[in-house]
Amino acid sequence: MEVTFNIYDLITASVFILNIFVAGIFFVRNFKISLTHKFISFILLLLLIRTFSIHLFLSKEILNFPHFLFLSHLVSRIGLPLIFLMLVFEVNQRKFKWYDTLHVIPVLLFLINFWGLYTKTASEKLDLINKMYNEGFECIWSEASFLTDNIIFLLRVTFFCGYLVAMGVILFVSKKGIKLSNSLKDFFTALLLYLFLNLISIVLSDVFYLFNENSVFETNIIEFITTFLMLAYFFFIPTFMYDPYFTKEKLINQVQITTQFKSATYNHLEKIEQYFNLHRSYLNPDYTITQLEREIKIPARQISKAIKLIRNQNFNQFLNEYRINYLVQHVSVETALKTNFQDLAFQVGFNSVNNFYAHFKNYVGCTPKTYFDNQKKAAIIEE
Secondary structure (H helix, E strand, O other): OOOOOOHHHHHHHHHHHHHHHHHHHHHHHHOOOOHHHHHHHHHHHHHHHHHHHHHHHHOOHHHOOOHHHHHHHHHHHHHHHHHHHHHHHHHHOOOOOHHHHHHHHHHHHHHHHOHHHHOOOHHHHHHHHHHHHHHOOHHHHOOOOOOOHHHHHHHHHHHHHHHHHHHHHHHHHOOOOOOOOHHHHHHHHHHHHHHHHHHHHHHHHHHHHHHOOOHHHHHHHHHHHHHHHHHHHHHHOOOOOOOOOOOOOHHHOHHHHHHHHHHHHHHHHHHHHHHHHHHOHHHOOOOOHHHHHHHHOOOHHHHHHHHHHHHOOOHHHHHHHHHHHHHHHHOOHHHHHHOOHHHHHHHOOOOOHHHHHHHHHHHHOOOHHHHHHHHHHHHHHHO
16 A cells, blocks of 8 residues: 555644643543543543554554554444443432443443454454455454344444433433533533544545545544544643643732632632531532532632642542541430441441541541440540
8 A cells, every 4th residue: 555645644643642641631630539530531541542543544554553453443342331431420420330331241242243353463454454445444344253244233333323322412402400510511522522523434434435445544534633623622621631720810920829829729628618517518428529519619620639738638538537527526425336337437428337447547546436435434434
């Protein structure tokens, strides 16, 4: 095959570097904040793999790295259910359920059915790539192990389109109030648009094949453009990529920035403490920083930074301290000793009794039973 449009080597490599930049900044700044941020970091990693494969296709370097063809092939199969579940967990504020594992089934079917593709030698994969350049993407699907062409087509359509429609309904059609911060909603919207445009590119690949044998090239150009636009858009999502305190206006006076930053940080923590004292949201075992963000209208990034800067704690440590304080201040000694400690732990917001014991001992200096026994003895002596 002839190498054409060498300019793509530079352009696509630049987009790949941009993807590294986006994923790196987000990982360093946000990975530890919550489980959702860990999910997003993993999604950005999958996107990084996809971006690299697009670069390999357009620069024709895929011939030197044939294994990436099939690694890229799995990215959407893994990423789609992950994105969908993350959206469901965020909107409904619920934890992982056993039936969520059903979303793994299509991924496993694809993996098992096309296992022969992944285990081929480099030369065999190279032959398949050459065949794909001549016959289009569709030739990959003819390499099935045990599923028929009709079942594979049905799986592809229901898998991709089903998740796309479901996420669109949740974000834009559902009459329930979407329980997402603005930055998260913008993130999901960008991903949804990206998936939709890539679905169009898949459809167009068949159209391109009717007029040009090299449909793979045109399809990857579309995917390259949509990937670039999405990565660029991430810089415009508030609190997603960067610290909102550092704006051009505040950079005029660095001393003023520091003063305003500290003042805002203390104000944020004061607002959090007032809200907790009034509503006692920390008693909910499933309470997350995203819920607090929505309730007090302060970005999760700023909440986390205020707690870390002033209290030298992460969000979970901050919550657990409030839970322990509530237990020792508002639960009577008689109630505590009569109640099963596992039930007591759940009542004050802990998901497990082991976690409860560990944090109680770390904060109070002894086990809950020892503490309440001592409180009971002290009360008897005073009488």
